Amino acid sequence: MLFAAGAAVAVITTIVAGFLSESDVDRARRVFWFGWLAGGAVVALTFWPPEGKDAVVAITWMVFAWIYAYFRTPFIKIGDRIYAFTLAQRGVDPPPDAYGQLLTAAKMWWVAALFSSSVVFVAVNEGMTHPASIGGAALSALLFFGLGRADASEGFPVARRQRIPLAVAAITSIPLLCLPALAYFAGFRAGGGSFAPPQDAESGGAGDG
Secondary structure, eight states, X not given: OHHHHHHHHHHHHHHHHHHHTTTOHHHHHHHHHHHHHHHHHHHHHHTOSOOHHHHHHHHHHHHHHXXXXXXXXXXXXXXXXXXXXXXXXXXXXXXXXSBTTTBOHHHHHHHHHHHHHHHHHHHHHHOTTSHHHHHHHHHHHHHHHHHHHHHHHTTOOGGGGXXXXXXXXXXXXXXXXXXXXXXXXXXXXXXXXXXXXXOOTTGGGTTOO
């Protein structure tokens, strides 16, 4: 009963903080963390007197709060810096090579590489014909095709120069016959991209004198 009450406190204050964040982020941040700390205190009463395993429950509770806050809110603030998953949540101007207001190029590519590697892990363990493997491979191919098309259509080089995560995705997806990498290059071509090295602008005048 107390566990449900503590969880309810966290959920309700999270919803309230979400509404408040539209007008007052600082106030919303305080409400969010107060709710999770208060809810955690109520949950702790469920396991009173505390034992060794109860520390695991407390740590899990706060880790979940931090993960949720990082991926869904601008509520993690240390000093003057906000730590959040997306650029919009951080409230910063996106760098030139960012994917819109969503993610920086580096973060987007590491997320894509992690997703691709996870799909391969499932396929290797469950079998290539397992529905989860087939669905994951299809989603991975769609994701990388979209990245390739976006990069080319917006005038960026391959993978926006994020070569390491691209290589990770390509190497780890060998069991899938490098499907993500092939999908990326197909999307890059579909977006009008070229794999030819850039021409030297000064080469045409090398013999002038």
